[in-house]
Ligand SMILES: Cc1ncc(COP(=O)(O)OP(=O)(O)O)c(N)n1
């Protein structure tokens with residue numbers, strides 16, 4: 120257990136779950152899911168169940184000594200990044216599991232543990248009779264719990280149907296993050312609710328309900344899809360979004376087929392906007408509804424798009440760069456007094472009119488409106504406080520920062536003038552820890568884009584710019600590649616040249632996991 124180095128490029132997941140001889144649920148679902156999502160899955164089978172599409176006949180619990188042997192033979196050879204837990208057949212297994220998790224987390228705290236608390240088989244019958252009191256020892260070891268509403272009620276010994284209340288209670292029992300699945304309810308849509316105790320934030324996603332009986336193993340698949348995306352280092356909100364899209368895509372394979380309880384279909388890495396959920400948020404679901412924001416002046420027919428987008432921190436920089444034929448530019452001021460802000464912004468707007476340049480003001484949307492700037496750029500944290508109606512009514516364009524697919528979908532629902540995706544690479548300009556996208560993730564997110572222009576930002580320099588441009592983005596936003604360059608004017612011209620190059624690919628079929 121000293122050497123927890125992995126021997127494979129693929130992230131390793133351990134699934135500690137039961138085997139379903141009918142192939143729909145349990146380990147079978149976990150293996151199929153992890154496989155198509157670019158992970159390697161080791162299985163420690165807790166029970167050999169006897170079931171088919173109609174009934175559960177027996178749960179034959181595995182002897183704990185076998186699970187211990189499997190744990191020991193795997194631990195140095197195939198150590199896990201993520202552990203996914205399903206069926207725990209008895210109290211003896213529970214004790215073993217709690218000890219295992221405590222030991223693993225003491226050696227490698229970053230191991231993530233996902234627990235899908237299966238108590239009932241979907242074909243009817245009890246898989247496990249562990250009580251909430253017995254499970255209490257396990258919950259503090261769990262990073263992500265994925266109950267349905269009924270399971271959340273059982274674990275909290277509550278009759279509440281309020282997902283907010285249930286998820287808070289579950290985190291009080293020690294679980295760090297919860298996703299309560301709404302898939303089993305009625306209605307036209309299925310709403311899932313995630314809550315992170317660390318972030319103290321909730322996320323809600325809704326998808327149209329797909330009518331099909333081919334859903335056997337859907338719950339196990341959802342949990343193992345989450346485990347797979349977490350193993351690829353996606354944040355909870357993005358793993359949640361991708362896992363919901365994965366489920367939607369799988370259910371659609373047998374849409375409308377009823378009368379036979381078939382195995383859920385695991386297909387491929389989700390990449391079609393139609394499979395992705397809608398983000399429920401008070402920002403996008405405002406009343407009255409938000410109007411679409413004015414669009415930018417953009418030339419797409421010559422493949423150039425918006426081109427280079429310098430982001431600078433003074434009017435002096437604007438005055439230096441605008442004469443070079445810049446189409447779009449941003450004034451990103453930090454830490455100035457009210458008067459200094461007013462001076463800079465009013466001078467910047469004047470200058471932008473002189474050069475007919477699309478000037479965006481970062482953060483200060485009220486001053487941008489007051490001085491008649493072309494647009495404002497708003498970060499995710501500031502979206503809630505900004506008066507988006509006022510920005511639209513004043514005719515200003517809106518740019519929104521996004522970091523990952525959840526924020527991208529949320530921002531896209533607002534129909535802004537452009538969407539920024541970052542940070543593509545590590546950057547020294549601001550702390551983007553945990554939010555570095557890389558080129559593969561950028562390509563995946565671009566598959567979800569509509570006709571709203573997309574700007575890439577973060578760590579883009581002369582060497583990296585061609586590869587980012589080739590992903591098909593409409594613009595490259597840069598700070599230090601210009602402001603820290605030995606010769607900023609030359610760097611600007613070089614970047615402009617890259618951004619005027621033809622893009623070869625506008626097709627992103629089956630982009631594989633970020634592991635490549
Ligand atoms: C084009 C572009 N993209 C992203 C950002 C970042 O904006 P924000 O999230 O508001 O963070 P700060 O820039 O305010 O630190 C941006 N400014 N421009």
Ligand SMILES: Cc1nc(C(=O)O)sc1CCOP(=O)(O)O
Pocket residue numbers: 520521522540541542543545546547548549551576577578579596597598599600
């Ligand atoms: C200001 C900013 N916003 C980012 C985001 O991802 O939202 S990354 C970033 C820094 C961009 O600076 P540079 O080009 O020097 O890396």
Ligand SMILES: [Mg+2]
Pocket residue numbers: 481482496497498501
């Ligand atoms: Mg900002």
